[in-house]
Amino acid sequence: MVNVDTTNVQPKLKISGLGKRYGEVVALEPTDLTVDAGEFVTLLGPSGSGKTTLLQMISGLTEPTTGTLHVDGRDETATPVHRRDMGLVFQHYALFPHMTVGENIAFPLKMRGTPASEVRERVRETLAKVQLEQYGDRFPRELSGGQQQRVALARCFVYRPQVVLMDEPLGALDKNLREHMQFEIKRLHREFGTTVIYVTHDQEEALVLSDRICLMNHARVEQIGTPREIYSRPKSIFSARFIGLSNLFVGKVSDAGDGRIVVANSNGSFEARQENCGPLVNGKAGLVLRPEQLRPGPAGAGENDITGTVTEIIYVGSDTRLVLTLQDGETLSVRHDPAATLPALGDSLTYHWPIDVAVVVS
Amino acid sequence: MTAASLSASPRNLRLRANALWLAAPAIAFLIVFFLIPVGRLLFLSVQGDTGNLTAEHYSRLLHTEVYWRILIITFRIAGLTAFFSLLLGYPLAYWLSQLRENRRNQMLLLVLVPFWTSYLVKAFAWMLLLGNQGVLNRLLGGAGIIDGPLPLMYNEFGVIVGMVHAMMPLAVLTMMPVMSGIDTRLSQAAGTLGANGAHRFWMVYFPLSIPGMAAGGLLTFITSLGFFIVPAFLGGRQQTMLAQLIIIQVQELVNWAFAGVLATMLLVSALIACWIYNHLFGLASLSAGNSTTDKTSSAWTRRFGFAILEKLAWATSAVTNRFAGKSRGRLLPAYVALIVFFLVVPTLMVIPIAFTSSDFLEFPPPGYSTRWFSLYFNSPIWISATVRSFGVAFATAIAATVIGGFAALAIARSRSRFGGVVFAFMLAPMIVPRIVIAVGLFYLFAQMGLVATNLGLVIGHTVLSIPFTFVAIAAVLKGYDWRLDQAAASLGAGRFQVLRLITVPLIRGGVISAFLFAFVTSFDELTIAIFVSGGLKSTLPKQMWDDMILQLNPTLAAVSVVVLVIVTAILLVADRLRR
């Protein structure tokens, strides 16, 4: 699987054919990826998709089986980990338990032989940036999870590496703290202008943070693109399912002419534009519809429509979602129009959508 | 997190307050079979002829310089032994900690090999190796490396070699769990932050391994304090240890009052060593864990320590940078091979000696025969001693593991301020010279009718083994996630079921090493066997000891080989079963 992205002449990071196997087990298929200077790229995927392996190979902690890594045009494939100018923020922070917060942050500077006075100054400055001025003499275990995370970030940003790698850094935090830290990371990224490669399995986090998302599955890249691209134009069922809520009708595809195709199954036949259709395999495909693309209304009001029975009403704060059960037992998620009255369970409702919005994937 | 623990806390509190009761069997056992007998014997040291209290025996101590000199020598030898056991054992422990669990268990067998050779035989093997006419001197002389024989034995060097050989497995086994508990990501993190190999080691890994080193150091130091056979055989005129003097007082001069004085002296100095250790590291760090850094000190000593480590790191990287990258990776395996060779070489030597045709322990043997084996196998005395030794060791291992294990559980679960006292008490049998325990126990057993019984042997050996099983299990419990127990309890398991189905399987590694420690302690024990067996219920070491009264013959080597084969077979089968 090869995904080439050629946006710039001199990318910050150029990964070509980088792959890793452990004996028979493939941890990552040979992969290509380019990252521009100052870009925030997220590696998104379920566990076991190879994203951490890719990150570790970029950092130098894992040796690749195949491929090369270029930073600023220089081949750094064989550079030992401590000579790469990269920062890595670990999932569980990996703060040194025997050092104080200040010593943790000073560590990378000391390793670079920075004069003591400058070390002190920069540690102070960085602590201020993550709002931990008062905690320099504490030990990591005396801090809360969020504070520890900020120390980990500070320790990474203090020596201003060209590239910062983050391995699910917010995985251990609760939702509120996570959202707060997302802003913190965005802010640091902006302030330092660093190139960031961020690993997560949380699609929302990926959508919030990233300039681009590299969606991964089964040890290879599924799709690379901006969050908007991936959301609105998924290239595969996996992409469609993994990002955002989506409805999927799998059925036989036939050409309806005039740049249109038809996906048919037991719930009916639905039309879509040929241009929104990816390459197909043996005539079967899935039609992807986002809940917010469906509008309520009588049959025939739009270009496609579908009817089902309300079986679930889910209130999620900002809006209300309805789950309809279709003729063949499949379900459909739709957004309830806040202006309309709430239906009762068992009501039969019809939704329609314009032909342009649906995407067909293999 | 907070909400959950709040609701659970009243129960937790009760559990914790109660937890110390789990140590009750161990405490009761040690009070009856250790504290009382030893206390009675030590009490003799303050008793006059008419039973009055007196300090006369102690005043002799004050006026005689030689005992203080010997105390210093004892400390020096024990200190050097602990130091070199740590220094030489550290890379081995590190290497083991990096292996996968299965492979590590196999490799551990190699480290344990020296344990399965009686220390009497080991001492003689070293004599054959280090002597003026010994293997080493002949090899070096033959190769033209040296002109005359090197003085390798009958001096401090010989004693240290013998003692480090005996103690290093203990040091390695204590350090290893701490090392394998160190989060590998910390080293990786240091790497990504720009630290090279030397810096990663000295500034991150090494300080995190200090609790293990401290525990290993204390255990080897205290155990070494009581040594007497190695200095007697391998030492020179100046290598006399306090335990030797105590034995002379007990056995040759039959002056038990003064033996009590010397035993008290040894005991008090060992306690002082523990106190200093406690001050520096916290006794609880004996069972490892990271929480001990609190104790390590004032900010000042910490900063000083780090400054030294940083210097070491720069120095090391300056040196290692000169080596080619490739050979550096082979340095550790080569070193490990060398140390393992050091550990097994006396045992390896015993094998050809067992097949000798000579009447002596000679190396290389002048000819080969199986006469010593047929002597062994045709002797009901040897066979019954072997069977008894295995039986007693097995029973001891079970008893000590259960009793020590519950005590460790109690300490791990309790927040009581008596925890420290209980901890120190559990370690006490290690500090008191065995001869003192043996004589004390004989008196007690005589009253209970346990002299010359297998039960008496098991009880005596269990007293000696409890410190080891306690420490081994406490070490693994330190890193144990108690929420798993709570989870099991919430799923309907009773206390006992939790222990049997959850806790024990998860701390299996520690339980197994506790079991092995206890087994070995009993299997190689001589002093208690001499007193308690009364010559009637002879164990293997006792039988060996009897046999070498007049002349050391190769039966001992044959016995060692048989034991080695049996034990290796048992361990291999156990290893298979575990998988």
Next chain:
Amino acid sequence: MNKYNNISLTRRTVLLGAGAALAAPAILRPAYGSTTLTVADPGGPFSPAFRKAFYAPFEKETGMTIANVAREAEPTAQFKSIVETGTFIWDVCTLTLSARMILEKQDLLEPTGVEAADAPGMMKEALFSNFVGTDVYSTIFAYRTDKLKDNGPKSWTDFWNVESFPGRRSLRKNPIDTLEQALLADGVPLEELYPLDLDRAFASLDKIKPHVDVWWTGGAQSTQLLQSGEVDLISGWNARLQAAIDGGAPAELVWNQGLYSVEGWGIPKGNPKADAAREFVKFCTRPEQQALYTSELAYGPTNQKAYDSIDAERAKVLPTAPANISQMRLASEDWWSENRADVTERFNAWLLI
């Protein structure tokens, strides 16, 4: 090979078949017929030799059973514990003269009831009211003939003479015997040794100190040292040095200026089987019985009449053979029991300097 098979057979009889063994001869001596005496001997080669010389013949004659166990080299502590706790796991035990002295002072020994008149031929040093000697051992020295050739050292003075008799030396790490040797080396006549002139002894030891390569601590070690050639001159107990020679080591024993002592039976005080024990102890004074163990143990019978049935070649290596014992004297237990604690202290201090 045969020798060892016999041992194991007899041992098996004792251990496993005690019941069966005592059944048959029980008719002969009803008084003690069902008695089993537990005898603590030094173990090792002593056990088979004593079984042949004493245990088996005694069993046959009296119908009693002898169960032998090995005792510690210094059984005093155990002996004391046995008497004080009344746990008579041993009925008879071999003691050295020094152990006898210590135990006697603490009143831990039962009278043996053996008078000189009961045992004609017995050495007077081997008979006490509470002790019956079975064998005599002596502290002498040996040298390697491959290093010192024909013209070897003949006395302790020679042993101390490092110029004329070069070689690695070993002495016992214990003041007992070693102080006597130092005085003999310094020219004190054998007869005038006691009381030991301590200052003179230590002054003499100072001279040899730098030339002592090994201070041995155990008998097995002394055998090993001589046998392996680790040292060329070594003090030691005759039987243990003899063991090296029997094993083929090129060495010679020097009996001149030797010190001998006696090992024998003692009975723990208050032993309920004391009468049977006394009978056994008396049995062991018989010369024909004592002669039997000398073929396996290089110790001297305490009953001089035993030499009537010992061949001349074997007699050469036995301490009580007239040619040997005439060159030696008895070590003084009286002096040692008075001074041992203090002298041991001084000796240990001297070693460290």
